[in-house]
Amino acid sequence: MTTQVALNPLKGRRQRRMARRRREIMDAAACVFAEQGYAHATTRAVAAAADIAEGTLYNYFESKRDILLAIAQRAEAEVNALLDETERVESVEAMVALVERGLQLLLRNLPFTRTLWMEAWTDDEILREFGSAWLQVLHARIERFIEEQVALDLFRPVNPALTSTMVLGLVFAPIFPVLRGIVPPPTPEALHGIAEAAVDLMLYGLQAREAGHVGAVPR
Amino acid sequence: MTTQVALNPLKGRRQRRMARRRREIMDAAACVFAEQGYAHATTRAVAAAADIAEGTLYNYFESKRDILLAIAQRAEAEVNALLDETERVESVEAMVALVERGLQLLLRNLPFTRTLWMEAWTDDEILREFGSAWLQVLHARIERFIEEQVALDLFRPVNPALTSTMVLGLVFAPIFPVLRGIVPPPTPEALHGIAEAAVDLMLYGLQAREAGHVGAVPR
Amino acid sequence: MTTQVALNPLKGRRQRRMARRRREIMDAAACVFAEQGYAHATTRAVAAAADIAEGTLYNYFESKRDILLAIAQRAEAEVNALLDETERVESVEAMVALVERGLQLLLRNLPFTRTLWMEAWTDDEILREFGSAWLQVLHARIERFIEEQVALDLFRPVNPALTSTMVLGLVFAPIFPVLRGIVPPPTPEALHGIAEAAVDLMLYGLQAREAGHVGAVPR
Amino acid sequence: MTTQVALNPLKGRRQRRMARRRREIMDAAACVFAEQGYAHATTRAVAAAADIAEGTLYNYFESKRDILLAIAQRAEAEVNALLDETERVESVEAMVALVERGLQLLLRNLPFTRTLWMEAWTDDEILREFGSAWLQVLHARIERFIEEQVALDLFRPVNPALTSTMVLGLVFAPIFPVLRGIVPPPTPEALHGIAEAAVDLMLYGLQAREAGHVGAVPR
DNA sequence: AATGAATGAGCATTCATTCAT
DNA sequence: AATGAATGAATGCTCATTCAT
Known part of the structure; x- marks a missing residue:
């Protein structure tokens, strides 16, 4: 129980951070998609716009389409x-x-x-x-x-x-x-x-x- | 002169056939583009829809974009x-x-x-x-x-x-x-x-x- | 027999014409190959240099390599x-x-x-x-x-x-x-x-x- | 600072590995080019000779010509x-x-x-x-x-x-x-x-x- | 014999996704 | 959780060769 109590705020912060990051990616992706079109936009460009590595995208979304x-x-x-x-x-x-x-x-x-x-x-x-x-x-x-x-x-x-x-x-x-x-x-x-x-x-x-x-x- | 007279109809027929084929390709391409979107449509699919070989496209158009x-x-x-x-x-x-x-x-x-x-x-x-x-x-x-x-x-x-x-x-x-x-x-x-x-x-x-x-x- | 006699000079002329054309193609091809390299040179370019149609090449040579x-x-x-x-x-x-x-x-x-x-x-x-x-x-x-x-x-x-x-x-x-x-x-x-x-x-x-x-x- | 110190060797190792890989690709490519000629050699063959995937080539070189x-x-x-x-x-x-x-x-x-x-x-x-x-x-x-x-x-x-x-x-x-x-x-x-x-x-x-x-x- | 449109295998290159670090 | 190199299927395009005219 102690660990749970100790962990909870951490989990909460983590979850909030992940949610925030998700939104950031979506914002960045929307800009890139809007400029180049979904099909023509690359995940590399999305990652760059969100200032994260390409692979990191896949910790937050299943696929490009999922974004x-x-x-x-x-x-x-x-x-x-x-x-x-x-x-x-x-x-x-x-x-x-x-x-x-x-x-x-x-x-x-x-x-x-x-x-x-x-x-x-x-x-x-x-x-x-x-x-x-x-x-x-x-x-x-x-x-x-x-x-x-x-x-x-x-x-x-x-x-x-x-x-x-x-x-x-x-x-x-x-x-x-x-x-x-x-x-x-x-x-x-x-x-x-x-x-x-x-x-x-x-x-x-x-x-x-x-x-x-x-x-x-x-x- | 005789040859010229004899050749002209041949050339005319050929040109008409090529013009017709051009239109056919454009029709087929429009269908494919309309269904899948230009970016997602492949030249392979366009050629198939026009019932010609892929390479033939390039006798009529410079590039996919040209179509x-x-x-x-x-x-x-x-x-x-x-x-x-x-x-x-x-x-x-x-x-x-x-x-x-x-x-x-x-x-x-x-x-x-x-x-x-x-x-x-x-x-x-x-x-x-x-x-x-x-x-x-x-x-x-x-x-x-x-x-x-x-x-x-x-x-x-x-x-x-x-x-x-x-x-x-x-x-x-x-x-x-x-x-x-x-x-x-x-x-x-x-x-x-x-x-x-x-x-x-x-x-x-x-x-x-x-x-x-x-x-x-x-x- | 009459035809043979009549044909022979024709055949000779034809053969000479084909031999001449063969040489012309080889000359043209050598120029194109020399400029662009054999691999990079196209049969289209060779035919254009020889001022004949692409298909005509194959009446004189088996293949590009044969030239x-x-x-x-x-x-x-x-x-x-x-x-x-x-x-x-x-x-x-x-x-x-x-x-x-x-x-x-x-x-x-x-x-x-x-x-x-x-x-x-x-x-x-x-x-x-x-x-x-x-x-x-x-x-x-x-x-x-x-x-x-x-x-x-x-x-x-x-x-x-x-x-x-x-x-x-x-x-x-x-x-x-x-x-x-x-x-x-x-x-x-x-x-x-x-x-x-x-x-x-x-x-x-x-x-x-x-x-x-x-x-x-x-x- | 700790992270920096900890990260540096990783980055260094990565960079060294990439430099080594670049040389390996060049060696392999030189062999393939020497055997078949640059124009006739395929990127597939180069990749196979370097024992990497075709796409990996393009992480190290802009193009075949760049190699x-x-x-x-x-x-x-x-x-x-x-x-x-x-x-x-x-x-x-x-x-x-x-x-x-x-x-x-x-x-x-x-x-x-x-x-x-x-x-x-x-x-x-x-x-x-x-x-x-x-x-x-x-x-x-x-x-x-x-x-x-x-x-x-x-x-x-x-x-x-x-x-x-x-x-x-x-x-x-x-x-x-x-x-x-x-x-x-x-x-x-x-x-x-x-x-x-x-x-x-x-x-x-x-x-x-x-x-x-x-x-x-x-x- | 000449033509040139048709063919389709083959190629360089891209890119979404994976995975070892 | 973050990274970015590795992957390989997919794609637009080329071109030697064929064949109907």
Whole structure:
């Protein structure tokens, strides 16, 4: 027992150190993957970025692919946390805030997002692990919201599924070039503007009213 | 002179056969790249898909990368052709038709589009070769259209650049999962519906009118 | 029979044309081999140098290696012809003339000589085919000559075999850098001077006389 | 500090082991190259000869070619060391000893010499890296020696440059067939005899004296 | 006989993973 | 736990040779 008592804090410190090291490796790997692409990035480069020996990687991860999966799971967890705390949108301001926080989340760990977006495009497991679940939840939630509004005659009678997809596209489009790395990240104010504009366009576009839009395009 | 006349058809046939074979290789390569990703796809697999020997690839292309670039250029050319013939949109119907044809074009050679989208995400040269030019033209054209409509008081006073980006996102979003391969391609009718819905949402969302949208979301 | 009579001149012309083409290919190949080395030279390059299609090579030679062997045999034949016509050296002038003609022969088809020298260094078959026979004949002849002179007390009592080797080295040394391509070919006059100097050094060095050479190096 | 002290021997041992391994690879490679020629030799064969995996080669050398260059540099360094320690020849015995040691050096690492001789014949970089420098130094030194002796009337008035070349040929000729591998290496005694005979022939051939050599060839 | 596209074995090199230290 | 040298399967590409035209 004595040893246990003596060891416990040591074990705890060790475990914390290993957890910290794991995160460091994931951060480094995300940067390397984001820059070169997962397939083209070498474990040597990842190890160098994490400032450890190549072999040490394998004390923390089963394989190169395992690092990618860990990154996906961590990102998934963060996004899920956001989704969990905002089950329902109660006002326009809340909606704007939600969109803003979502975009913030994606931008905060740009390398993670970029890597995952890239890999999810070819790799079904990554897609399942990272992109699929929360995107579907989000999609379903928007869809349900539209259905409700339509039922209340507050929105025009649109196809809820299709519209939900378009709303997602509309919201993500502005940060797409940022994820790609061809446009610098927006300032917090710009991001707020983006969120407002997106919600604005969506609500205006869906809102029920009398006049059609035929007159909008001249001639 | 006789020999020249006699030789010409032979050379012509050969050249046609080589041109055809080049296209066949590009088609096969696009499929393989789309399935496995460019980096992970092997020249061996490409050759097998094209049903030729590995070495034969190099009679038609300088390198594996050259195949990818050729694919990018061909796709770029097709998209440019579409952009060239539709300089200006004159009516809602024309706008719907343009969107529909654009989406059709992307879907027609699914493997090409998928491959390029994927690679453009990491590879700057591919992005330049394929995605950048026409996307920017399209973006600029939409932006100008919005500016004009705003000047005529037919659209609300919005940020034209940001709105243009969101419109693009809105339009492409529905075929995104199709390109990814997790949703089957839409029927022609469905595609028409998508184009209509996208234009509809955009015009409704931008149209000038009195009432705001605050009331749309309860409480 | 009529056809035979009619065909014969045709056959003769054909055969002559094929023989000519064979030589052209060998010339072209020797140049390419000399420049790039046999192993590094491609059949494509040889065909291009001979201004024919790649496949045509194989109507005249069994393989790439066969071209090399043919080159070796042709060179061997030429050298043998020279050796045959000069069985015995009768005077200093004749000796100078023989050396001069030998060096001339090596230099005349520089590409051939260069190629063969190079390949004979690694390839035992080429060595046998080209370098070995005539070199041994030459060596034996010089050796016999020295033995005779020693027997007549005209040469000092030296080791005939070793001395023969050194004489060969002494004679070939001046054109070695030319074969290598780092020194331009000598003019005919310079070549004559080389032959004279070589014979001169040899005879002076071997001639019997009273005084030793100890005093030659001061101190 | 303790760790430093403890680590140093480990690092030292590792470095020594790597240096040793590098030499082993070079030795093995020289043998393979000497037997098959650089171009024809495969990295697989080199690795097998060094009894390591193919990939391990690349922990020690950048490329196959880099191995060859390393061999050239090492040989160059050894020859230069010999040249450095014998700036001037003071007696016949010293001259014989120098020639003997030079030939010994070439024969000691037969595979190295053979490989380099072979490759220098086609490869300009190898020629520069290995053969050119020391050979030119040697040539210049012999030339200067002859000039001095001629000025002292101890040598006949000969062309110093041409004679220097012939002397080099005369000296190297006896070990040429050994380098080629068609004659077994000479015993130390035989090598001494070769050096003596070469110096002897050279001095006798150049020594000033009254009688010409015309009478040497009968009739 | 001439052509040149097709072939596929062969090669240098890379890199994820292992393991002795 | 950390290291980094060793491994060898995998890959893009070459090129001598074949063969249909």
